[in-house]
Amino acid sequence: xxxxxxxxxxxxxxxxxxxxxxxxxxxxxxxxxxxxxxxxxxxxxxxxxxxxxxxxxxxxxxxxxxxxxxxxxxxxxxxxxxxxxxxxxxxxxxxxxxxxxxxxxxxxxxxxxxxxxxxxxxxxxxxxxxxxxxxxxxxxxxxxxxxxxxxxxxxxxxxxxxxxxxxxxxxxxxxxxxxxxxxxxxxxxxxxxxxxxxxxxxxxxxxxxxxxxxxxxxx
Numbered sequence: 001x002x003x004x005x006x007x008x009x010x011x012x013x014x015x016x017x018x019x020x021x022x023x024x025x026x027x028x029x030x031x032x033x034x035x036x037x038x039x040x041x042x043x044x045x046x047x048x049x050x051x052x053x054x055x056x057x058x059x060x061x062x063x064x065x066x067x068x069x070x071x072x073x074x075x076x077x078x079x080x081x082x083x084x085x086x087x088x089x090x091x092x093x094x095x096x097x098x099x100x101x102x103x104x105x106x107x108x109x110x111x112x113x114x115x116x117x118x119x120x121x122x123x124x125x126x127x128x129x130x131x132x133x134x135x136x137x138x139x140x141x142x143x144x145x146x147x148x149x150x151x152x153x154x155x156x157x158x159x160x161x162x163x164x165x166x167x168x169x170x171x172x173x174x175x176x177x178x179x180x181x182x183x184x185x186x187x188x189x190x191x192x193x194x195x196x197x198x199x200x201x202x203x204x205x206x207x208x209x210x211x212x213x214x215x216x217x218x219x
Contacts, residue, residue: 084114088127088135092116098156104128105207106161106189113192115156116140123149126156126192126205128212136212138205146214147203152196159191165204168218177218193217 084094098115105111109131116127118141125139125147138145159165166184168177187206195202195217204215 084112084127084129087129087133088116088137091118091120092127092137092140093119094127100156100158100192102158102190103161104189104192105130106209107131115153115194123151124153125150126194128192128205138212138214145205145212147216150194150202152202153194154197155193155195155202157193159187159193159204159206161187161190163187163191165191165206165215167215 085092093116095115095117100113101110102113103110104113107130111131112129114127115124116137117124121141123139123141125137125142127135127137127140129135136145139147139150141148164184164186166179166181169180170176171178185206185208188209189207191204191206193202193204200217202217204217205212206215207213
């Protein structure tokens with residue numbers, strides 16, 4: 001009888017009682033579950049937004065690191081008409097409204113270009129005075145560059161260095177003038193585009209590394 005009572009008491013203890021350590025564990029688990037449930041997890045939109053921000057910052061860094069810093073150019077002293085004529089020759093009259101300062105021969109130093117007229121022959125052209133004191137005459141009675149006169153000259157503008165320019169050729173099938181891309185060149189200095197007032201017909205003056213060349217623009 002005593003043994004049976006002992007067994008029953010032991011069974012009751014096992015079935016009806018939970019050790020204190022187990023209650024603490026359950027409480028900890030419950031607390032963790034509540035904390036997880038109450039926390040805000042990042043949504044897909046949030047993750048996408050963060051990824052885009054990181055990508056933009058990376059691209060910006062790459063672009064900044066790869067930016068080419070050009071060497072600043074030094075502009076020559078401003079020259080008046082009389083000074084220009086004394087440098088290129090008294091036989092040339094300067095058209096004052098058509099002057100520009102650019103680096104035409106790619107030496108990172110500014111030069112001066114202006115439209116001129118040969119007072120002896122009345123032929124038009126362009127004069128370029130380099131920073132080092134040398135100069136070149138294109139047209140105005142000088143045929144060295146491939147053009148002698150520009151009687152139609154009514155527009156005078158620059159083409160930034162790095163641009164591609166090409167001469168024209170006549171298409172054998174159509175007879176029309178088309179760009180000859182096989183002879184395309186990249187400008188190492190600023191180019192000069194001179195043309196008629198109402199059209200693009202005229203030509204492009206550019207430095208080839210040794211001298212100035214002329215490309216006739218047919219259309």
